[in-house]
Amino acid sequence: MTAVAVAVPLVWLAWLVLIDWVPMFPLNDLSGANVKGRALAAVINYPFPLLIAAGVALHRTWSLAAATVLCLLVMTGHVRSWWLPYFGTATDEQRELYRREYSRTWKVLPTAGRAVVIDVQHMVMGVLSLLMLATTIVVTLTA
Structure with a gap:
């Protein structure tokens, strides 16, 4: 399970790099x-999965606790930003960002009456x- 817990943040990072930099309209x-x-968002976001993967790979009590806290921060950020x-x-800033960068992307959730609708690329981010x-x-509890 440790190998999976190390791999998942790296997959998360790979997906984020892909949707941030490779044009794949209408996915992004x-x-x-x-x-x-x-680039600024990359500098802020990309270290998180690297630190999580490193914390799990190090497999010390403190590193697993830190990795878990970082995962909670990532999940909280996702829920706050999208759900x-x-x-x-939604704040005015979120509505404007959504209108500018995500209003034309592929969605599966109902859009009627919604100022911000989570798109498929960010649903994948949420699942990851x-x-x-x-x-x-799981790795932390079984360590």
Whole structure:
């Protein structure tokens, strides 16, 4: 299970790099995103899965606890950025970002009456985030 818990954050990172930098419309829409903004987001987001994978691989009590906390932060960020706005708590900034960068991407959830709708690329991120959290918890509890 440790190998899976190390691999999942790396898959999460690979998916994020793919959707951040490789144009695959309508899965992603990079036309409205500026390179500087994507680079800043990369600097902020990319270390998380690397630290999580390293913490699990190190397999010490403190590193597993740190990896679990980082997974919780990732999951919290995902819920705050996508699911809460979908259910009606979107800020003006989130609405503008959604309109500019995600309004034309592929969605499977109902869009009517929603200011922000989670798209498929971010649904995959959510599933991977949940899987990352679950595998890290399992390894932590069985250590």
